[in-house]
Amino acid sequence: xxxxxxxxxxxxxxxxxxxxxxxxxxxxxxxxxxxxxxxxxxxxxxxxxxxxxxxxxxxxxxxxxxxxxxxxxxxxxxxxxxxxxxxxxxxxxxxxxxxxxxxxxxxxxxxxxxxxxxxxxxxxxxxxxxxxxxxxxxxxxxxxxxxxxxxxxxxxxxxxxxxxxxxxxxxxxxxxxxxxxxxxxxxxxxxxxxxxxxxxxxxxxxxxxxxxxxxxxxxxxxxxxxxxxxxxxxxxxxxxxxxxxxxxxxxxxxxxxxxxxxxxxxxxxxxxxxxxxxxxxxxxxxxxxxxxxxxxxxxxxxxxxxxxxxxxxxxxxxxxxxxxxxxxxxxxxxxxxxxxxxxxxxxxxxxxxxxxxxxxxxxxxxxxxxxxxxxxxxxxxxxxxxxxxxxxxxxxxxxxxxxxxxxxxxxxxxxxxxx
Amino acid sequence: xxxxxxxxxxxxxxxxxxxxxxxxxxxxxxxxxxxxxxxxxxxxxxxxxxxxxxxxxxxxxxxxxxxxxxxxxxxxxxxxxxxxxxxxxxxxxxxxxxxxxxxxxxxxxxxxxxxxxxxxxxxxxxxxxxxxxxxxxxxxx
Numbered sequence: 001x002x003x004x005x006x007x008x009x010x011x012x013x014x015x016x017x018x019x020x021x022x023x024x025x026x027x028x029x030x031x032x033x034x035x036x037x038x039x040x041x042x043x044x045x046x047x048x049x050x051x052x053x054x055x056x057x058x059x060x061x062x063x064x065x066x067x068x069x070x071x072x073x074x075x076x077x078x079x080x081x082x083x084x085x086x087x088x089x090x091x092x093x094x095x096x097x098x099x100x101x102x103x104x105x106x107x108x109x110x111x112x113x114x115x116x117x118x119x120x121x122x123x124x125x126x127x128x129x130x131x132x133x134x135x136x137x138x139x140x141x142x143x144x145x146x147x148x149x150x151x152x153x154x155x156x157x158x159x160x161x162x163x164x165x166x167x168x169x170x171x172x173x174x175x176x177x178x179x180x181x182x183x184x185x186x187x188x189x190x191x192x193x194x195x196x197x198x199x200x201x202x203x204x205x206x207x208x209x210x211x212x213x214x215x216x217x218x219x220x221x222x223x224x225x226x227x228x229x230x231x232x233x234x235x236x237x238x239x240x241x242x243x244x245x246x247x248x249x250x251x252x253x254x255x256x257x258x259x260x261x262x263x264x265x266x267x268x269x270x271x272x273x274x275x276x277x278x279x280x281x282x283x284x285x286x287x288x289x290x291x292x293x294x295x296x297x298x299x300x301x302x303x304x305x306x307x308x309x310x311x312x313x314x315x316x317x318x319x320x321x322x323x324x325x326x327x328x329x330x331x332x333x334x335x336x337x338x339x340x341x342x343x344x345x346x347x348x349x350x351x352x353x354x355x356x357x358x359x360x361x362x363x364x365x366x367x368x369x370x371x372x373x374x375x376x377x378x379x380x381x382x383x384x385x386x387x388x389x390x391x392x393x394x395x396x397x398x399x400x401x402x403x404x405x406x407x408x409x410x411x412x413x414x415x416x417x418x419x
Numbered sequence: 420x421x422x423x424x425x426x427x428x429x430x431x432x433x434x435x436x437x438x439x440x441x442x443x444x445x446x447x448x449x450x451x452x453x454x455x456x457x458x459x460x461x462x463x464x465x466x467x468x469x470x471x472x473x474x475x476x477x478x479x480x481x482x483x484x485x486x487x488x489x490x491x492x493x494x495x496x497x498x499x500x501x502x503x504x505x506x507x508x509x510x511x512x513x514x515x516x517x518x519x520x521x522x523x524x525x526x527x528x529x530x531x532x533x534x535x536x537x538x539x540x541x542x543x544x545x546x547x548x549x550x551x552x553x554x555x556x557x558x559x560x
Contacts, residue, residue: 012507016456112455219502226457253533276461276500 006051014043017060018142023114025067026177032121033167036139038074042067115140116231117177123192126173131166132195134159140227141220151217152202189232193241193298196224200245204252205404218249229284236293239284243302246281247309250274261406266314278309297333300325319349336365340377352384372401376411383418392418421460421531422501422509428468428494429520433487435467438519445517453501458512462499492525506530 018039025035042063056062122135137143137151145163149156180188203217225242232238254272257263285306288299304325311317326342339362347355359378368374379394392415399411438446453459465471469487488494497519503509509528518524 008505008507009511012505012511015504015508016511223457223502227455230455280460 003051006055007047009055010043010046010050013046013055013059013063015142017063018043019115019118019140020060020111021063021067022139023118024064024111025071026118026121027110027114028068029071030177031171032118032139032177033171036167038067038070039063041070045070112231113179115227116179119192119228119231120179120188121170121175121177123188123195124170124175125188125191126169126175127166129195129198131162131169132191133199134162135166136195136224137199137220138163140224143220151214151220189235189237192228193237196221196228197241197245197298199224200248204248215252218245218252221245222249229287234291236288236291237296237298239288239291240293240296240299240302243281243284243288244298244305246277246284247302247305250277250281250309261410265308266317270312273309281309282306295328295332297329300329300332304329317348319345323349336362336368340368340374343381344377347381347384352381356381356385370401372398372407372411374398375401379414383414388418420503420505420533422503422506423529423531424462424499424501424509424513425495425527425529426497426519427525427527428491428496429522429524430491431521432496433467433469433491433494435469442517442519446519449516452515453499453512456512458501458503458508460500460502462497464497465495468494496520500531 021039021042022032022035025038026032029035029038045066046059046063050056118139119136122139123132127135133152134148137148138145143151145160146156149159152159179185200218200221203214203219203221222242222245225238225245229238229242250273251265251268253274254268254270255263255265281302285299285302288294288296288302293299294303304322307318307322307325323342323345326338326345330338330342339358343355343358343362346358356378359374359381362368362374363378375394375398379391379398382388382391382394395411395415395418399408399415402408402411450459450462453462467487471486471488473484473486473488475482475484501509501512503512506528513526513528516526519526
């Protein structure tokens with residue numbers, strides 16, 4: 001194997017092993033920042049040695065053993081207070097004792113729990129949303145700082161600093177490495193799901209720049225969602241979120257035209273939808289519903305997405321059901337955005353005048369001020385009602401508000417077509 | 420990116436011999452790992468080629484050939500569809516797969532085409548052209 005081939009192989013091992021490695025180490029050293037440093041140390045040693053020795057048969061166990069040795073080395077050399085030293089030593093010994101007969105198997109058994117703890121700590125509420133996103137991609141996705149920076153179109157030092165600060169915040173706040181229980185669980189899980197969906201949306205509908213979508217981020221979010229669905233299989237909303245992402249991702253390649261312009265749902269060539277993802281999405285939704293979670297916010301959104309996925313042609317779309325699902329969603333998670341979507345569904349089921357009646361009160365809604373989709377939708381209703389001048393004004397306003405260049409072009413084309 | 424992982428057939432799989440309990444357990448565990456890692460998109464085992472058929476095209480003619488087919492090692496006994504970050508990740512996963520057959524066997528890794536694979540070389544105009552060609556081909560059939 002050439003050196004660069006070995007490096008690529010090491011990247012692959014890292015991709016597969018890093019989250020488990022960091023999770024296992026965090027349980028031992030009780031500090032996620034230190035755990036990540038130790039894992040990185042082990043990676044550096046692998047990068048040094050593996051090109052000569054080849055990749056070991058069980059690379060995960062090799063990295064773990066190496067990281068543990070580093071942990072002991074660091075402890076010996078560091079000026080950590082004695083008490084801490086003892087604590088750590090005790091943790092490591094007791095861990096090794098309990099796991100004595102078959103260390104690997106013992107680690108395996110705990111892997112799921114540790115990973116879930118790592119998910120919760122990465123999305124902890126003491127962190128800013130941006131920090132949660134960066135830390136999740138770094139610790140659970142195994143992405144490098146460069147990769148995260150590229151994905152979010154920000155300079156690398158910004159992400160690096162964000163991660164350093166996040167780790168320090170967790171350490172300062174002495175955030176325990178545990179899965180929240182009882183009443184806390186729902187809120188904390190919702191934070192985790194929110195972070196994953198935010199990553200997905202950043203990829204699905206790029207908020208800035210020339211690119212309409214960044215599929216790599218969607219893939220990463222989907223992977224995180226699928227992993228979480230296995231870590232917390234009893235949580236219906238996890239499956240609801242996975243269903244939503246699978247179905248939305250199934251349309252990725254159909255929602256960009258050959259010239260790179262966005263294609264709206266109803267104009268998409270449905271044969272280009274990814275039917276494997278559609279099937280997976282519908283299965284995940286079924287899982288959420290079987291767990292009694294049909295009314296969760298993500299399950300409801302995925303049920304709406306499923307209505308579109310099941311329609312073989314746009315004409316077959318069950319708009320009345322979609323409008324009803326949005327109505328349900330508005331009950332549990334009321335927001336002007338949900339209302340806006342409901343207006344679209346209602347207009348499709350019962351005509352543009354019915355839709356406009358829902359949208360008009362939203363014009364004075366402060367939360368939607370400057371949100372380009374409000375004038376986009378309103379302009380569309382007005383155009384359908386033949387109120388051309390008002391429609392043009394709304395669409396022009398929408399074009400002036402969007403940050404996405406391709407979307408702006410699309411809106412201006414529609415304005416031109418209304419002449 | 421996506422990879423199709425092809426498990427090649429052997430004498431036993433072609434004879435319809437089912438995997439033993441040990442292999443089934445190991446394979447089940449491996450599949451579980453793939454699901455847990457968010458890698459697995461789909462996967463199935465295939466019946467022996469004796470239950471299959473081929474359609475041979477020659478110009479406008481089509482002839483049907485019933486299985487079994489002789490070139491055992493070139494036949495497929497099962498497949499997975501995986502979502503991985505790189506070919507190396509797919510290789511790393513295949514290395515962790517239990518040997519699907521007794522003794523010698525081979526598993527092939529093939530990358531699935533995606534539009535992005537054409538990169539900058541595949542400009543919007545070229546894409547449009549490709550779509551047009553596809554449409555023309557579809558119209559001719």
